Amino acid sequence: MVSLVTAKKWATWTTIAVFFLSGGMEYSVILPTCWDYMHEEFGAQKWLYGLTISAMSISNLLIGPIMGAIYDKTHQTKILVLFLNLFEIGGNLLYFAAKSKYTILASRFLTGVGWSAGTVIFGDLARTSLKNKRATIYSVIMSLRQFGIVLGPAMNVIFRKFNSKIGKYPVNKYTLPGLFMAAVWLILEVMFIFAFYQQPPIGELEEQHEGIQKEKRKFSQNDDTKSDYTKPDYTKPDYDHFNRRAINTEATPLLIKRTNWSISKKLRSFVWMTSSLIYEELVLLLSLFYVVIFMDCAMQAAFNPMAESILGWKDFENSIFFAVQAGINIFSLVLVLVLYRKTKIPDIYYIIFGVTVLLMSDIWILGFFGRGHTSSSNVSLNVFEFTFSFGLIATALPFSWVVGASLYSKLLPMDIQGYGQGVRRSMESLAAIIGPLWSGTLSDTDPNYYLFFSLPSFLLLFVLILLLASFKRIKSHRNKIAAS
Numbered sequence: 001m002v003s004l005v006t007a008k009k010w011a012t013w014t015t016i017a018v019f020f021l022s023g024g025m026e027y028s029v030i031l032p033t034c035w036d037y038m039h040e041e042f043g044a045q046k047w048l049y050g051l052t053i054s055a056m057s058i059s060n061l062l063i064g065p066i067m068g069a070i071y072d073k074t075h076q077t078k079i080l081v082l083f084l085n086l087f088e089i090g091g092n093l094l095y096f097a098a099k100s101k102y103t104i105l106a107s108r109f110l111t112g113v114g115w116s117a118g119t120v121i122f123g124d125l126a127r128t129s130l131k132n133k134r135a136t137i138y139s140v141i142m143s144l145r146q147f148g149i150v151l152g153p154a155m156n157v158i159f160r161k162f163n164s165k166i167g168k169y170p171v172n173k174y175t176l177p178g179l180f181m182a183a184v185w186l187i188l189e190v191m192f193i194f195a196f197y198q199q200p201p202i203g204e205l206e207e208q209h210e211g212i213q214k215e216k217r218k219f220s221q222n223d224d225t226k227s228d229y230t231k232p233d234y235t236k237p238d239y240d241h242f243n244r245r246a247i248n249t250e251a252t253p254l255l256i257k258r259t260n261w262s263i264s265k266k267l268r269s270f271v272w273m274t275s276s277l278i279y280e281e282l283v284l285l286l287s288l289f290y291v292v293i294f295m296d297c298a299m300q301a302a303f304n305p306m307a308e309s310i311l312g313w314k315d316f317e318n319s320i321f322f323a324v325q326a327g328i329n330i331f332s333l334v335l336v337l338v339l340y341r342k343t344k345i346p347d348i349y350y351i352i353f354g355v356t357v358l359l360m361s362d363i364w365i366l367g368f369f370g371r372g373h374t375s376s377s378n379v380s381l382n383v384f385e386f387t388f389s390f391g392l393i394a395t396a397l398p399f400s401w402v403v404g405a406s407l408y409s410k411l412l413p414m415d416i417q418g419y420g421q422g423v424r425r426s427m428e429s430l431a432a433i434i435g436p437l438w439s440g441t442l443s444d445t446d447p448n449y450y451l452f453f454s455l456p457s458f459l460l461l462f463v464l465i466l467l468l469a470s471f472k473r474i475k476s477h478r479n480k481i482a483a484s
Contacts, residue, residue, distance in 0.1 A: 011195040016121060018191060019081075020141045022184050023115065024148020029155050029177045030095070032319070034104075037174035042101035050440070052105045054433045059112030061429035064119045068422025069273065072415060077124040078196050081117045085192065088114030088185040095178030097169050107178070114185070119425050123418030126409040128199040135347070135406035139337040142402050143330050150326045153319045155180065273416045277423060281474055284466055285408045286427050288351070291463050292400050293428045295358060295456040297435030299393060302452065309447075310382055321387065328394040336398045347407040348467065348474045354400030355464045361392035362457040369449045407474070 031053070038044035038052065071080060091110030098104045129137055159176045171179065277283070307313040307321070339345065368385050405424070412420040441452055467474070 008197040009199065012197050012199060015188070015191045015196045016125075016141065017144050018188055019117070019121065020144045021148040021151075022181075022188055023118065024145035024150075025152050025155070025184065026092075026111070026148075026181050028149045028152020028322075029181060030108075032153070032156055033159075033174050033177060037098075038101050038104055041174060042098075042104070044101040044104075048101055048105065050436065052101075052108050053436065055105055055108040056112035056115060057429040057432040059109045060116050061426045061433070063113050063116040064425045064429065065419055065422035067116045068119045068123055068418035068420065071120045071123045071418030072273075075124075075127070075198075075201075077120055077198060078192060080120045081196075082189060082192055084114050084117035084120070085185055085189045086114070087111065088117075089182050089189065090114075092178045092182035092185065096175045096182065098175075098178075116422075116425070119422040120418060122405075122409070122421040122425070124199075126412070126417045126421070127201050127414060130202060131410045134409055135340045135403055136337055138402045138406050139333050139340070139398065142398065143333040143337075146326045146329045146333065150323050150330075153323055156319075273419050276413055276416055277420060279411075280470060281411050282408065282420075284463075284470055284474075285404055285411070286424065287466070288355070288400065288404050288463050289408075289424055290427045290431045291456075291459045292355075292358065292397065292404075293431035294435045294438070295362070295460065296393060296397065297432045298438045298452075298456060299390065301436035301439035303390065306447075307386070310386060321390075325390060325394045328391055329397060332395045333398040333402065336402055340403075346475045347403050347410075348471060350399045350403040351407070352464065352467050352471075354396045354398070354403070355460055355467065357392055357396035358400060359457060359460040359464060361389045361396070362453050362460065364392065365389035366450065366453050366457070369453075 034052065035049050038049055044052075067080060067084065071077065074080070087110050091107045091112075091114060094107035094110065095104060098107060125137055125141075126134065156173070156177070159173045159180070162171055162173065162176050164171045166179075169175070277286075303321075304313075304318055307318060311317075313321075336350065339350075365386070368382075368389070408424060409417065409421070438452070438455065441448070
């Protein structure tokens with residue numbers, strides 16, 4: 001018989017799984033028809049469409065760290081997700097009932113605010129899981145998101161058949177994705193109310209235990225200073241290096257003194273959280289996330305026009321390819337999951353392998369264009385060579401991103417998991433904004449493919465060199481932050 005604790009745990013995991021599955025579905029349900037919706041219905045220009053596509057990432061970039069910091073202070077996962085989920089529901093309903101192109105822009109911005117709930121969930125996952133299980137967990141949730149991306153095109157095929165009204169609002173292939181996703185997020189809201197339970201903070205307890213063991217070893221190595229030894233406080237930053245004269249001055253009224261202290265305390269807390277991220281390993285991993293997501297988003301944004309000019313592909317062929325690519329990505333995620341469970345290979349090996357394969361994909365496609373395969377008359381010869389590069393990207397992402405995100409959470413102090421995850425997702429959102437903009441450098445008449453692919457290649461090579469230079473430090477997981 002299943003115990004109540006086990007049942008609650010499975011219910012919680014199921015709810016989290018549906019959350020990431022829904023996020024993948026939203027990406028692949030909304031985007032395929034968004035341009036036609038804005039252009040044909042409201043006459044939107046391409047620049048506004050590009051801004052609309054980036055709006056979700058922009059709001060997530062701004063709101064993610066704030067939500068993460070709030071989570072670190074409160075640990076109220078359920079309340080925060082329920083609140084942020086309302087933005088998902090409202091944003092999608094606004095998309096469904098849009099009356100102008102600017103309404104669609106606003107709807108995607110609101111949806112991005114709701115998607116920052118992922119920051120809270122990542123912080124909660126780190127706090128409630130052991131370090132050696134974290135890559136497995138991240139692989140599973142990433143697989144679910146990719147599975148949601150596969151489901152999206154199938155839903156769009158069904159939506160094409162609708163052409164009716166609900167009151168004065170049209171229900172067609174353009175508006176129905178918004179209504180559908182609003183319903184999905186509403187169901188998820190109910191699931192979080194009734195099926196999400198706060199799990200014990202075993203990750204936090206694990207970090208505290210590691211800190212105690214480290215202090216015991218330090219204590220045993222300093223027998224001469226045992227009597228003067230005082231255990232440091234990990235939960236509070238040392239503010240002694242800040243200037244307190246403005247706070248302690250006797251000429252300041254008591255009310256102002258208290259107000260200034262409150263503001264100063266919050267400022268110092270923010271400075272401490274931010275400074276806790278400025279360590280070699282964490283900065284390197286944040287750079288890794290930016291470069292990987294930048295390359296992926298730039299390639300995805302450039303794929304459709306390149307496939308049309310080189311292979312003569314249209315929407316149908318592109319949809320099939322993206323579904324196949326998502327399938328390859330899921331297979332690679334499962335492979336990472338199996339390897340991580342069956343072997344004791346350090347995280348850094350996975351990451352270096354993933355970045356190397358990404359670099360190979362760029363070099364491969366540069367060679368493709370270097371051999372002159374840019375004419376649609378050679379479609380039968382070009383399909384494999386052109387799509388192979390994108391297949392390599394789908395294969396490499398789980399090794400570089402999933403394991404990298406797992407390692408990042410291990411190196412973060414538990415006190416700032418939410419804030420740190422928010423910064424990570426903000427870096428990825430920034431890359432998701434810049435990547436498509438970089439794809440805009442490919443002109444319709446005379447695209448410079450060498451320039452376009454050379455920048456991601458250079459960035460990947462730079463990150464790979466830094467990873468190799470920091471190999472020993474990252475391999476040993478020497479967390480300076482935990483010792484500070």
